[in-house]
Amino acid sequence: MVNKLLSILRDSPNSFEGQEADEKVVMLLRKHIFVVLIALVGFALASFVPLIVLIIFATFIIKLGLLSLVIFISSLWYLAIWLAVFRYLTMYTLNTFIITDRRIIDRDQYGFFNQKVSELHTDRIQDVTVHTNGVIETILHFGNIVVQTAASEREFVFHQIPEPEKVKDAIMQIVHSRMSKATTR
């Protein structure tokens, strides 16, 4: 029973809301982990604030007997940081690009109650471009992928995707297989 419950943490399927019956998820993409690490450094620095306050005002706090209160306020500060970190990680996790064998779905989560879902059918794809900009993106192998559709429609841009070349190849492979299927019919 417990093992079955814990199995969701090991092999949860990449299924999503609105998935068609025989639709297969080819790739599930999120932004590169480096983007998250930069934000986490900011949160780590913020966690030192109570310690710095305690060091600077130590004599004042001890003299007035406020140490227990300051420690309690510090604990509330850490609760707030904990929530802020996981709010950020939730937004990061929910911002996904799903490439299936028939479409590309771009889910943008701007806030807890602010979400945008766009989708693009692979038969409308005309061109896929990879754009790597800067030293960090080149070294860590991440960049933007621009999916160009028919002229009247807007283009899809996936920002800071890890290994964009592989993703581009996968998209093009899906497009070619769809095209070859269509021509054999």
Added chain:
Amino acid sequence: MPSFELIFNILVALTFLAYWVVVFIILYHLTRFGIGVQPKRLAAIFLLGSVVLFCISIIVYLNVNTNPLLNIRPW
């Protein structure tokens, strides 16, 4: 007029309530809308950490002495 301690306790209770509301919202989003294994793992870590941090805060709260605050005079 309510005592200072009562006001302080109500404020702390409201803060803890707000904390659990946000915890619920984050957990709900991760488990309901998350795709794949990663959101579920994050949710498990988050729940565990939230409970641990909350317990630490409660223990610290039980040792808080608000009396010195009343003795502070700005003049």
